[in-house]
Amino acid sequence: MSATAGGNVRSPLGPTLPVLAVAAAAIAYESVLPTALAFLIAAAGIAAGVGLRGVRWPRVRSAFPVPVLVALGALAASAPVGGVPVLFVGVGGVVFVAWLADDPYRPAAGPTRGLVEWAVPALGVGIAWASSDLLPSSAASLGVAGGLAVAAVVALAFLAARPGLFDRDAAETV
Amino acid sequence: MSARGQRPSTFRWRPRAYLLFGAGVALVGAGLAIPNPAPLFLAVPLLLAPIAAGLLGPRASPRAAVDWQIGGTGRDVDVTGTLGFEAPTDARDIVVQFPVPPGLVARAPARIERDARTIRFALAWTAPEPLVVPVPPPRVSWRDPADLVERSVYQDPPTLLVERFPAELVRIGSVHLERTIALPGETISRGVGPSGEFFGIREATPTEPPRRINWTATARAGRLLANEFRVERTGDVLILIDARPSSLGPWVDAQLFSLALAAAHGISESFLRERARVGLAIYGEFLDAVPLAGGRTQRLRIRRALLAARMTTAPGPSERCAVALRRYFPPGVTTILLSSLADEASAHLVPFVRRRGFPVVVLSPSPLPLIIESEFSSGEDGQLITRIAHLLRRRRIAQTWRDAPVVDWEDYWTVGGLVELLRRPGRIGRGW
Numbered sequence: 001m002s003a004t005a006g007g008n009v010r011s012p013l014g015p016t017l018p019v020l021a022v023a024a025a026a027i028a029y030e031s032v033l034p035t036a037l038a039f040l041i042a043a044a045g046i047a048a049g050v051g052l053r054g055v056r057w058p059r060v061r062s063a064f065p066v067p068v069l070v071a072l073g074a075l076a077a078s079a080p081v082g083g084v085p086v087l088f089v090g091v092g093g094v095v096f097v098a099w100l101a102d103d104p105y106r107p108a109a110g111p112t113r114g115l116v117e118w119a120v121p122a123l124g125v126g127i128a129w130a131s132s133d134l135l136p137s138s139a140a141s142l143g144v145a146g147g148l149a150v151a152a153v154v155a156l157a158f159l160a161a162r163p164g165l166f167d168r169d170a171a172e173t174v
Numbered sequence: 175m176s177a178r179g180q181r182p183s184t185f186r187w188r189p190r191a192y193l194l195f196g197a198g199v200a201l202v203g204a205g206l207a208i209p210n211p212a213p214l215f216l217a218v219p220l221l222l223a224p225i226a227a228g229l230l231g232p233r234a235s236p237r238a239a240v241d242w243q244i245g246g247t248g249r250d251v252d253v254t255g256t257l258g259f260e261a262p263t264d265a266r267d268i269v270v271q272f273p274v275p276p277g278l279v280a281r282a283p284a285r286i287e288r289d290a291r292t293i294r295f296a297l298a299w300t301a302p303e304p305l306v307v308p309v310p311p312p313r314v315s316w317r318d319p320a321d322l323v324e325r326s327v328y329q330d331p332p333t334l335l336v337e338r339f340p341a342e343l344v345r346i347g348s349v350h351l352e353r354t355i356a357l358p359g360e361t362i363s364r365g366v367g368p369s370g371e372f373f374g375i376r377e378a379t380p381t382e383p384p385r386r387i388n389w390t391a392t393a394r395a396g397r398l399l400a401n402e403f404r405v406e407r408t409g410d411v412l413i414l415i416d417a418r419p420s421s422l423g424p425w426v427d428a429q430l431f432s433l434a435l436a437a438a439h440g441i442s443e444s445f446l447r448e449r450a451r452v453g454l455a456i457y458g459e460f461l462d463a464v465p466l467a468g469g470r471t472q473r474l475r476i477r478r479a480l481l482a483a484r485m486t487t488a489p490g491p492s493e494r495c496a497v498a499l500r501r502y503f504p505p506g507v508t509t510i511l512l513s514s515l516a517d518e519a520s521a522h523l524v525p526f527v528r529r530r531g532f533p534v535v536v537l538s539p540s541p542l543p544l545i546i547e548s549e550f551s552s553g554e555d556g557q558l559i560t561r562i563a564h565l566l567r568r569r570r571i572a573q574t575w576r577d578a579p580v581v582d583w584e585d586y587w588t589v590g591g592l593v594e595l596l597r598r599p600g601r602i603g604r605g606w
Contacts, residue, residue, distance in 0.1 A: 110319035121219030
């Protein structure tokens with residue numbers, strides 16, 4: 001039994017792509033890696049992500065976030081310790097989430113409808129960055145950011161085990 | 175993905191959410207191991223985004239109001255309709271898929287238009303062969319724009335049935351059928367209605383015409399009572415479907431069985447419209463029977479039985495079918511047997527049924543168009559095989575003709591031969 005999916009397919013070069021490219025370029029610029037190599041990693045990751053997003057086969061297409069995540073992760077791991085580089089990395093993560101919402105196989109204006117999805121992480125990044133960089137004891141940035149991230153993981157595990165917090169109905173996944 | 179009738183709503187994390195969770199945890203680990211705060215800052219949005227997605231959109235399974243109808247003529251099947259949603263559900267976040275029913279082919283991609291509250295759709299399918307098949311409900315779910323979480327959508331669409339059968343079957347009901355009991359007036363119908371012999375007295379409905387009120391009984395009882403009458407029927411017909419597998423293989427068997435169901439549906443609809451009594455029997459391992467009756471309820475019974483019918487994997491002997499038929503149906507009822515006559519077992523059913531007192535007409539969907547089309551379409555050898563297959567088929571039909579007239583149903587969109595055979599005078603009770 002086959003199924004006909006509805007909707008017109010737009011170009012994978014959506015409006016959030018330039019923003020993602022600029023964010024990745026900024027992270028690459030700040031990286032301690034050789035500039036050319038850092039830009040190459042960023043460009044390759046984004047190009048592979050966009051390419052996979054345009055593929056017709058849904059199973060292959062579903063892997064499109066992976067190369068971008070790998071590129072951003074590699075660049076983040078090579079970013080120097082400092083206020084501006086970590087801010088760029090955090091913004092890069094937020095833009096990546098907004099780019100996910102810009103799905104060419106779904107109706108347009110996904111990032112607008114999914115505002116909460118990237119606004120809440122942006123708020124989290126902003127709080128983490130402000131607390132680690134603007135507070136008097138800025139040397140404790142790793143501790144503050146790490147604490148926030150660990151708290152997020154704990155909260156995530158708690159929430160993943162209780163989908164009823166999001167939904168009044170029974171869950172199937174847990 | 176979508177719930178129909180009941181409301182078992184679901185909340186699911188999509189695979190992409192797990193990807194973000196995994197990547198976030200890996201980045202936290204890397205950041206603490208290096209140590210470097212930058213991976214942690216990348217991890218924060220990845221871990222928070224799925225949680226934020228869970229807060230987006232409806233907090234329970236949204237309800238979809240489905241309004242759809244079926245159209246098109248001939249082989250074309252057009253389904254149009256709308257899916258309506260109420261706030262806070264945004265119809266642009268609804269993922270909808272329309273499964274193509276088995277036996278139908280998509281003529282064009284589904285046309286879907288949406289605004290914030292409504293999804294309008296138009297589906298274009300083609301029926302390559304006659305069929306009767308229900309349209310499956312659409313698969314509907316709500317997903318956030320980033321595809322991180324999913325909720326099922328509650329829907330209860332009205333049942334749609336695709337009915338495509340040869341045009342001649344629409345008028346086959348006008349064929350005069352013999353009564354099961356030879357003498358006029360002896361047919362005891364279970365149906366009751368506004369004409370014919372007196373049947374009994376019942377409570378009157380508020381809209382009962384005054385002529386139907388039994389005033390004497392009303393005066394005695396002190397409440398309105400109405401007369402009820404037996405309905406005259408034009409005759410009886412039994413449709414017998416052979417649901418046993420043959421040597422042709424499961425795919426061809428399934429195609430021929432689908433054709434038989436479509437023909438049975440068309441024949442029963444037409445005769446029931448003409449107020450005849452119609453019975454249905456499907457023989458696989460055992461006999462499933464819908465006894466003779468008329469009217470709308472019988473129409474629904476037969477439709478339900480046809481939609482539930484499946485090919486059996488354990489075929490029963492032909493004699494069992496003939497014996498079981500006598501338990502449900504009176505002898506002498508005009509019997510239309512739908513069988514491929516593909517092998518000896520199916521051909522043997524005809525004499526057994528006839529010897530039990532059922533005058534049989536065989537409508538035999540030919541497997542040759544299916545086999546030749548799929549396997550031997552061209553080449554010299556292909557032509558030779560086709561000719562031999564036609565000769566074998568003719569021989570099988572000729573053998574069966576000794577017991578009952580056979581209509582070789584090779585062009586699936588016409589059954590003129592069957593109508594002509596049933597119209598032939600003196601066909602019943604003369605031993606064919």
